[in-house]
Amino acid sequence: MIKEWRGNFLAKKIELKIKNSVEKFDEKNVWINPQKLHEVCKMLKEDSLFEFDLLNSLTSVDYIDHFEVIYHFTSISYSSSCIIKCKVGYSRKNPQIDSVIDLWRGADYQEREIWDLMGIKFIGHPNLKRIMLWDGFPGHPLRKDFVTYDQSIVTSRGGE
Amino acid sequence: MDMGYSFGIIPSGFEWLAFILSAISLIGLVINGVLGGVIVLIWGERRLFGRFQNRTGPNRWGPYGILTPVADAIKTMFKEDILPKDADRLLYNLAPIMVVVPVLIVFSVIPFGLGSFVVDLNVGILFVLAITSISSLSVLTAGWSSGNRIAILSALRSVALLISYEIPMGLAVIGVIMLSGSLSLGSIVESQQIPYILVQPLGFFVFFLAAMAEMARAPFDLTEAESELAAGHLNDYSSMKFALFFLGEFMAELATAAIVTTLFLGGWKGPDFIPSEFWFGVKLVFVLFLIVWFRMTLPRLRVDQVLQFAWKGLFELTMINIITTAIFMYIWPEPGVKELLILAAINWPVAIISIWGVSKILGTKQYENLESLKNENAYPYSFKTLPSEFYHEKVEEGKIK
Amino acid sequence: MSLETRPVTVNLGPQHPSTHGVFRMRVTFDGEEIIDVEPIFGYLHRGSEKLAEERTYSQIVTLTDRMDYVSSMLNNQAYILAVEKLCNIVPSPRGVWLRMIASELQRIASHFVATGFLLQDLGALGTPLIYCMRERENILDLFEMLCGARITNSYLRPGGVFMDAPDVFWPALSRSLGDIEKSIDEIEDYLSGNEIIFSRTKGTAVLSSESLVNASITGPMLRASGVDWDLRHRNPYDYYSEITFKRILHTASDNYARYWVRVQEMRESLKIISQCIKNIEPGPVRPSFDDVPRLVRPEPGDSYAAIEGSKGELGFYLVSDGGISPYRMHVRAPSLINLTLLREMLVGELFGDLFVIFGSVDLNMGEVDR
Known part of the structure; x- marks a missing residue:
């Protein structure tokens, strides 16, 4: 069974190693300060207590007033997993976060996908281009304020 | 007069x-x-x-x-006849003709039966070897003139195949020529008291494979490898020109089968109560079936493996064949049926041993002691456990201060 | 005399016959050797994640069918597990056993397709592919008995499956198990000892297990490099903890190892199915509508559930805001992530091996682009 790190233990251990890095935590999740994210990730990967060598999933959610980037990590040797979250882009302005591609190659396409569909910029990603949509596509479709083609027709007709 | x-x-x-x-x-x-x-x-x-x-x-x-x-x-x-913008118009139109004509010419020297042939050239087999090479030239022309990068790759592969397989193909025939003492296809058939496949197993093996490679059939279908090059040099051809390529490809198959029949299976020879053309046809169908069987069952070889097979495998086998046949001809310069049967008895073990040897040398080695490698060098070099309270304990939400 | 040589850049795809769909690669060749590869995705992007935000939790099951369309049962299972985790639904035992049988059958079908197309890429002109597809047809017939559909099944529901297997299913299943076993033997006899296949797949596209783990690559590709990582064993979801099976490992981490691992995994799946048949008991196949209504409204929160899919770790991340449809759905698509090291695998190999290596990843464009 893969054991999940409890939020408080993880937060405590991270806070011990890197000061002022944890913003908040609850039963499962730990919210990390975006400025310290890369540092924390490096520690999570390399510290002998964690050894999170597998980046399962990297995704993001649009919470209207901010964006959240979610990292799911697994340690193969400990058979344990944890969830790290990061709040970025308050008031929807210029959301950006450090890329972890230098630590986990697996972040490559997932970060590009998030940039393409959600519009969060990953600083340090060597090839941050659109992946699913074509260059010049207007907007980022997974954002909640994105107006789809159908919706745009409905609103334009309603306006007439 | x-x-x-x-x-x-x-x-x-x-x-x-x-x-x-x-x-x-x-x-x-x-x-x-x-x-x-x-x-x-x-x-x-x-x-x-x-x-x-x-x-x-x-x-x-x-x-x-x-x-x-x-x-x-x-x-x-x-279908619409398409001419690509970048194509070299003259060569593009010439290539399909160059595929069909040489193969048709080959049929002029093949004896289909007792006395039924267009012409009995006294250098028949040399003529056949020379003319069939033109087909590869047409593939080069087609690939080059299409102005398509994939087609050019196909053209280059075709030339590599031609250069490599022409040599074992020519050398494989030498055994037959030595035994029959003639280059004419008609007299080669007539001199076969027993079919030469029994006397020249290595020659048949090498010639058959080299001919398959020469006409780019699976497992040597590098020029139009469907899963790599889409259709290779045929990518841009359509309509009648494509039909001509298609025709040429199948005629080459027919011609190859006819030549193999003539050289190794005794041509039109058979019991007299049935016309000789029938025997030729039966043997032709048998060889065609072999070709189709090969094509249907074997995956394609990579380009370096194909060339390696020609130079390191088939070339040696033809040399062995030539040497054994030459020694035999030195002892019995004019062999009868009995002497030919002796040669067959020598040649079959030689063929089996040498093919086995070549397959041992060229074959891929199996993995070494896989079982012992398991779990020792595998990635997480050690498994660790943390105390369970790290994972299971109730917590209250809040901030760390 | 010296000749000037220039590398050639060729666009392979999206209309190339062996890109397994609509994948595109911009490949630079130096003669026959590959010196650079740039993969380009998105030709089958349908925006499933956005579509899911406007559908109820039960309707999304049909969307998941269309992601990886050769293993739709596994997609259903991963999605349903995420919903059950989000809503704290306790599934019915019979439903769970049924969906385990369905998903293992689907794994066999998917591996058959992977093996067949790998050989098609090797240039075997369709014969092995059609043999593999024939076996897959048997499995699809079983699915037709289970749920009336062959490819887009939509068989699973939160809490179990939507209907019980008919009486004709069980004898047909046990008959098929024997047939499939025999055909796996047949395929192995024919292929595993074939010199051409062996010489073309051994030693190509070797990757170290460290780099595979670092690139988040999972599934048969990872197990072919010797890492014992199978979520059915490591994190037993459903009732996999009650089942014993062998984890298939190989150490060579080349194309042959990947092919071999897939073939052996089909045998293990057969064993799992026969254990499931032994364990299954009569009962309801899903909780009553009082316990799990048709329109589930989970509490606000998020959940991530992953299963061992046919291609690797298949995960669904769901965020609920308390409504009838998810606030956000994200799919951790193994096909896309397994392509991360495509460039490393291809550079330095020959053109003839390009699509073989590509096929050994076992990807499905429906899942890559979603």
Whole structure:
């Protein structure tokens, strides 16, 4: 069974190693300060207590007033997993976060996908281009304020 | 003055006209026969593919679907003829002709039966080897003139195949030539008291494989490798030009089978109560079946492996064959049936041992002690556990201060 | 005399016959050797994640079918597990056993397709592919008995499956198990000892297990490099903890190892199915509508559930805001992530091996682009 790190233990251990890095935590999740994210990730990967060598999933959610980037990590040797979250882009302005591609190659396409569909910029990603949509596509479709083609027709007709 | 057959029909002084008329009718017979053969071959190959792949194959047009190739031909002719913008117009149009014509010429020297041949050249086999190489040139022309990068890759591969396989193919024939003492295909057939496949197993093996490679059939179908190059040099061809390529490809198959039959299976020879053309046809169908069987079952070799196979495998085998045959010919310069059977008894063990040896040398080595490697060098070099309170304890939400 | 040589850049795809769909690669060749590869995705992007935000939790099951369309049962299972985790639904035992049988059958079908297309890429002109597809047809017939559909099943529902297997299913299943076993033997006899296949797949596209883990590559590709990582064993979801099976490992981490691992995994799946048949008991196949209504409204929160899909770790991340449809759905698509090291695998190999290596990843464009 893969054991999940409890939020408080993880937060405590991270806070011990890197000061002022944890913003908040609850039963499962730990919210990390975006400025310290890369540092924390490096520690999570390399510290002998964690050894999170597998980046399962990297995704993001649009919470209207901010964006959240979610990292799911697994340690193969400990058979344990944890969830790290990061709040970025308050008031929807210029959301950006450090890329972890230098630590986990697996972040490559997932970060590009998030940039393409959600519009969060990953600083340090060597090839941050659109992946699913074509260059010049207007907007980022997974954002909640994105107006789809159908919706745009409905609103334009309603306006007439 | 010898009036001969033209006496009374053709005025004197115009005997050459009789010659031309008979030549044209013969040529018409052979070409139409070959084209008809190609139609039957395409149908038969597709039916066989169906059986190999556990399905029915074409069965809609005509009895057992025998008219399917005709329908295909009509469909292909009515397609739009496309000329790519970057194409070299002259060569692009020339290439399909260069595929068909040499293969048709090859049929002129093949003896289809006792006395039924267009011409019996005294350098027949050399002529065949020389003419068939032109097909590869046409692939080069087609690939180059299309102005398509994938087609050019196909053209380069075709040249590599030609250069490599022409040598074992030529050397494989030498054994046959030594035994029969002639280059003429007609006298090669006549000199086969027993089929040369029994006497020259290595020669047959090498010649058959080299011919498969020469006409780019699976497992050597590098030039139009469907899963790599889409259709290789045929990418930009459509309509009649594509149909000509298709025709040339199947005629090459027919020609290869005919040459193999002539050289190694005794040609038209067989018991006398049935016409010799029938025996030729039976052997032809057998060789065609072998070719289709190969094509259906084997995956493709990579380009370096194909060339390696020619230079490191087939070349050595032909050398062994030539040496054994030469020693034999030195002892019995004019072999009868008994001597040929002795040679067969020597050559078969030699063939089996040398093929086995070459396959040992060229074959891929198995993995070494896989079982012992397991779990020792595998990635997480050690498994660790943390105290369980790290994972299971109730917490309250809040911030760390 | 010296000849000037220039590398050639070729676009392979999206209309190339062996890109397994609509994948595109911009490949630079130096003669036959590959010196650079740039993969380009998105030709089958349908925006499933956006579509899911406007559908109810039960309707999304049909969307998941269309992601990886050769293993739709596994997609259903991963999605349903995420919903059950989000809503704290306790599934019915019979439903769970049924969906385990369905998903293992689907794994066999998917591996058959992977093996067949790998050989098609090797240039075997369709014969092995059609043999593999024939076996897959048997499995699809079983699915037709289970739920009336062959490819887009939509068989699973939160809490179990939507209907019980008919009586004709069980004898047909046990008959098929024997047939499939025999055909796996047949395929192995024919292929595993074939010199051409062995010489073309051994030693190509070797990757170290460290780099595979670092690139988040999971599934048969990872197990072919010797890492014992199978979520059915490591994190037993459903009732996998009650089942014993062998984890298939190989150490060579080349194309042959990947092919071999897939073939052996089919045998293990057969064993799992026969254990499931032994364990299954009569009962309801899903909780009553009082316990799990048709329109589930989970509490606000998020959940991530992953299963061992046929291609690797298949995960669904769901965020609920308390409504009838998810606030956000994200799919951790193994096909896309397994392509991360495509460039490393291809550079330095020959053109003939390009699509073989590509096929050994076992990807499905429906899942890559979603």
